[in-house]
Amino acid sequence: MWTGNVDIHEPRTVVFSKGGGSQTRESYDRAWRWETFNEWLGALLEAALAVQLFREYTTMNRAPWNSINELIYHNETACNIGKKISIKNLREGTGGKVLCRECADLAHERIPNA
Numbered sequence: 369m370w371t372g373n374v375d376i377h378e379p380r381t382v383v384f385s386k387g388g389g390s391q392t393r394e395s396y397d398r399a400w401r402w403e404t405f406n407e408w409l410g411a412l413l414e415a416a417l418a419v420q421l422f423r424e425y426t427t428m429n430r431a432p433w434n435s436i437n438e439l440i441y442h443n444e445t446a447c448n449i450g451k452k453i454s455i456k457n458l459r460e461g462t463g464g465k466v467l468c469r470e471c472a473d474l475a476h477e478r479i480p481n482a
Contacts, residue, residue, distance in 0.1 A: 434463040444471040 434441035435453040441462040442450030447470045 431460065432462045434459050434461065434465055439465055440468040441465045442468045442471050444468075444474040446474050447471045 430443065430445055432441045432443045433450065433453070435457045436459060437457050438449075438453075440449075442453075444450065447468055449468055449470055
């Protein structure tokens with residue numbers, strides 16, 4: 369726990385100690401800011417990693433969709449065939465159809481033992 373002793377005549381000589389050591393107020397503030405910055409940076413990096421993983425998952429695989437004009441369904445957003453389906457022909461779900469070969473290949477590339 370940090371404790372401070374204040375000299376009312378010389379405020380710059382405030383001594384802070386942790387576990388028997390001591391330091392001036394400026395060096396304590398600098399150390400505190402650095403520790404706080406490192407904690408903040410670590411949290412930011414963890415959040416960025418979580419966002420990246422979420423984007424990879426959601427952009428590669430999503431709920432299945434199909435076209436009323438095709439005999440296949442899609443579940444990979446990177447599928448070129450699935451991207452070309454117009455909005456008016458787009459339907460949610462598998463529609464009782466077989467999985468698109470390109471979607472299956474994309475899933476196999478992402479998860480080799482799938």
